[in-house]
Amino acid sequence: MNSILTNLQFILMLVFGIVLIGGILAAIYTLTIKRKHKSTSVDQKIPSPSRKVTGNTSTNAPIQRRKQNSKPVDRHKPPPSRRIPDDTSVEKLLTYTRDWDGYRREEAVRRLESLDAPGILSALIERLNDWVPEVRNVAKAVFLRLLKPGNCAELVNALPEIYRLAERGRDNHQPVICAVENHLTKSVCKTDLIAGLGSPDINVARACYDLLLDRQILLPQELLSIGLESSDWHIRRSSLECLTQLTESEIRPALSVALQDKFPPIRRIAMRLLLERSPPAAEVSPFLFDRNTSVREIAVRHLLEREFPVAEAYTKLLQAPTARQQIIALWGVTKIHHEKAVEIATTKLDSQFTSVRREALECLAKLDEDMVQPHVVAAFFDDSLGMMRTAMVLAKRLSIRPRATELETILKQSNSPETLQTCIQLTAIMDKWEALAFFLRQIGDDTQGFQSSAVNKEQMLRKAVSAWSERYNNLSLFAPYPKQRKALEAAIGRMPEQAKAFWHKWFEQLLASI
Numbered sequence: 001m002n003s004i005l006t007n008l009q010f011i012l013m014l015v016f017g018i019v020l021i022g023g024i025l026a027a028i029y030t031l032t033i034k035r036k037h038k039s040t041s042v043d044q045k046i047p048s049p050s051r052k053v054t055g056n057t058s059t060n061a062p063i064q065r066r067k068q069n070s071k072p073v074d075r076h077k078p079p080p081s082r083r084i085p086d087d088t089s090v091e092k093l094l095t096y097t098r099d100w101d102g103y104r105r106e107e108a109v110r111r112l113e114s115l116d117a118p119g120i121l122s123a124l125i126e127r128l129n130d131w132v133p134e135v136r137n138v139a140k141a142v143f144l145r146l147l148k149p150g151n152c153a154e155l156v157n158a159l160p161e162i163y164r165l166a167e168r169g170r171d172n173h174q175p176v177i178c179a180v181e182n183h184l185t186k187s188v189c190k191t192d193l194i195a196g197l198g199s200p201d202i203n204v205a206r207a208c209y210d211l212l213l214d215r216q217i218l219l220p221q222e223l224l225s226i227g228l229e230s231s232d233w234h235i236r237r238s239s240l241e242c243l244t245q246l247t248e249s250e251i252r253p254a255l256s257v258a259l260q261d262k263f264p265p266i267r268r269i270a271m272r273l274l275l276e277r278s279p280p281a282a283e284v285s286p287f288l289f290d291r292n293t294s295v296r297e298i299a300v301r302h303l304l305e306r307e308f309p310v311a312e313a314y315t316k317l318l319q320a321p322t323a324r325q326q327i328i329a330l331w332g333v334t335k336i337h338h339e340k341a342v343e344i345a346t347t348k349l350d351s352q353f354t355s356v357r358r359e360a361l362e363c364l365a366k367l368d369e370d371m372v373q374p375h376v377v378a379a380f381f382d383d384s385l386g387m388m389r390t391a392m393v394l395a396k397r398l399s400i401r402p403r404a405t406e407l408e409t410i411l412k413q414s415n416s417p418e419t420l421q422t423c424i425q426l427t428a429i430m431d432k433w434e435a436l437a438f439f440l441r442q443i444g445d446d447t448q449g450f451q452s453s454a455v456n457k458e459q460m461l462r463k464a465v466s467a468w469s470e471r472y473n474n475l476s477l478f479a480p481y482p483k484q485r486k487a488l489e490a491a492i493g494r495m496p497e498q499a500k501a502f503w504h505k506w507f508e509q510l511l512a513s514i
Contacts, residue, residue, distance in 0.1 A: 084108065090117040097123045102132040109135065113142045121146065121154050125161050128176060129168040136171055144179060152189035155180060156196040159207035185215045193217070202232055209235045213242070220245040224254055233263040240269050248277075264292035271298050281308045288313055289328050296328070300335060311338050318344065323353035330356070334363040342367050349375060354384040361387070365394050377402045380422055381410055388422075401430050404438040411442075417456065424464045432472050433484040437491050439465050440503065444495035469510075479514045 084096060084107055093115070096108035109127055112120050124146070127139035147155070155162075162180050165173035184193050196208035209227065212218055218226075220242040227239020240258060243251050251273075258270035271287060275298070287299035288310065303310050314332030317325050330348060333341045345367065348360035361379055364372045372394070379391035380402075394400065407423045420442070427435035443461050480488060492503045 084111075090115050090120075094119055094123050097127055102130075102135055105130065105132070106135045106138050109139050109142055113145060118154065121151060121158050122161065125158055125165070128165060128173060129170050131170065140176060143176065147179060147183045149188040152184065152192040153195075155184060155189070156192050156208060157199070157201070157204055159184075159196070159211070160201075160203040163207060181211060181215070184211065185217060190217060197226060197230075197235075205230075205232060206234050209238060213238055221250065228254065228257050233266065236261060236263065237266050237269070240266065240273075243273060259287075264295060267292065267295050268298065271295055275302055281306055285313065288332065289317065289325070291324075293331070296331070297335070300332070304336070311336055314338070315344075318348075323351075323355050326351070326353065326356045327359045330359045330363050334366055337367075342371070346375075354386055357382070357384070357387055358390045361390055361394065365398060369398055372398070373400050374406065376400050377406050377426075378410065380426055381419055395429060402426050404430070404434050404441070407438060408441070417460065420457065420460060424460065427464070427468070428471075432468070433480045433488065436465070436468060437484070437487050439468065440488060440491035441494065443499060443503070444491060444493075479511065485511075 084093075084104060088096070088111075090112075093108045093111055096104050097112070099105050099108070105127065109124065112123065121143070124139050124143040127135055128143060130136045130139060159180075162177055166177060183189060193208055193212065197205050197212075199205045199208070209223075209230075213223055224239050224242040224246070227235050227242070230236055230239075236258075243254060246254070255270050255274055258266055259274065261267050261270070267290065275284070281303060284299055284302055285308065287295055288303070290296050290299065300310055311333065314329045314336070315338070317329035317332070320326055320329065326348070330345060333344055338344070342364065345360045345363040348356055349364075351357050351360065357379075361372070361375060364375060376391050376394050376398070377400070379387050382388055382391070395402075407426065411419055411423055423438070427438060430438075439461050443458065479485075488507065492500055492507060495503060
């Protein structure tokens with residue numbers, strides 16, 4: 001109990017001492033601040049010790065001379081835009097509309113209102129999105145006042161630029177766009193608007209047709225006829241919107257034209273419109289062999305629902321003389337999952353047509369990913385470059401890694417430098433230690449059947465091993481498993497004595513560096 005009281009007494013004394021010292025320090029700090037403040041205020045009241053300079057002294061002479069030579073500042077100068085000469089030509093004014101100075105651009109826009117020359121409307125449209133608000137406002141006022149019957153043709157040619165204003169964010173250009181559309185849809189501009197459909201500028205033709213279609217200036221039959229005869233896919237596709245306003249007797253002829261269109265989306269739209277009218281199967285079956293996949297899919301789905309023999313139609317086409325027909329047939333049997341689809345696709349891997357072989361390989365990958373691996377590996381060594389590219393894409397997509405034994409089998413069948421080079425390229429997607437084992441086995445393999453010199457083969461393999469070392473020369477190079485190490489040592493053991501000593505030392509150094 002006494003020890004507790006002693007400790008408590010000590011703590012209280014310690015706290016009292018800290019408070020006392022803090023109070024003393026606070027008082028010293030306060031006195032210092034007050035003294036500094038007082039000295040500062042006194043200094044401010046003391047006048048400057050510099051002597052007074054009279055006007056007659058020589059020190060004041062330069063100041064007097066500067067006052068005599070200085071000119072008064074004219075604060076009523078006209079703005080820089082007034083500097084445009086009065087006799088400036090139209091071409092020069094059009095150049096001034098792009099001047100760096102906003103005053104000049106504004107003045108040039110004002111003067112263009114009273115002139116009549118090609119290019120004025122385009123210059124005003126550009127200034128409608130000027131970065132200076134005053135220039136934008138003046139350009140807008142002048143442009144709207146120039147919406148006259150005599151400017152219809154120029155407005156038609158400028159329609160794409162006007163519609164692009166909707167994408168600009170400096171101002172709300174929708175009132176200007178609506179004013180132009182209202183002006184062009186008047187009877188005085190109707191002829192020029194229709195004439196714009198034949199413009200060599202495809203963007204002008206599209207803008208004119210879209211405006212005619214949106215405002216229904218022409219009858220639906222006229223718009224549809226003009227649209228389907230156009231060479232532009234956008235106009236032809238837009239014209240199909242008129243079909244909903246026609247009678248059944250008028251729709252059928254238009255659909256027959258649209259179903260033969262060369263642009264797949266147009267055929268697809270026409271196909272759906274046709275199926276809405278419940279056509280007979282004989283009218284839909286030709287589209288099983290359409291050039292476009294999406295159109296064929298629509299036809300297959302429709303005919304299968306009506307129990308049409310789609311499989312029979314595609315199997316008959318397998319023996320067609322052209323590659324395109326065989327490709328469509330392969331696609332069809334794969335799409336409907338024909339019971340013999342795998343067998344058919346495997347047979348077509350030996351086709352004389354490269355495109356058919358590629359389609360067969362892709363169909364096999366869709367049907368059975370497990371059994372397609374050897375065919376993908378074999379396709380790497382196809383004579384066609386396109387077949388090799390398809391195999392590479394499938395290998396990446398299906399995560400196929402060729403085994404060293406598969407590459408060795410193919411290399412023995414075609415023991416050429418080209419085949420060996422392809423095998424070396426394929427090792428990039430193999431397991432790293434299996435790829436190294438493949439290189440080492442080829443170095444120790446017999447070169448009698450190789451279609452080049454042994455030195456050439458050894459150089460290719462040494463270069464491949466060097467590239468392998470550079471690729472995996474980092475901390476991610478884990479040591480091989482015991483089974484992999486045994487395979488690597490066995491591959492080195494098959495080499496000739498001179499090569500064996502070199503590669504054994506190289507392998508030991510590799511393991512020591514891991």
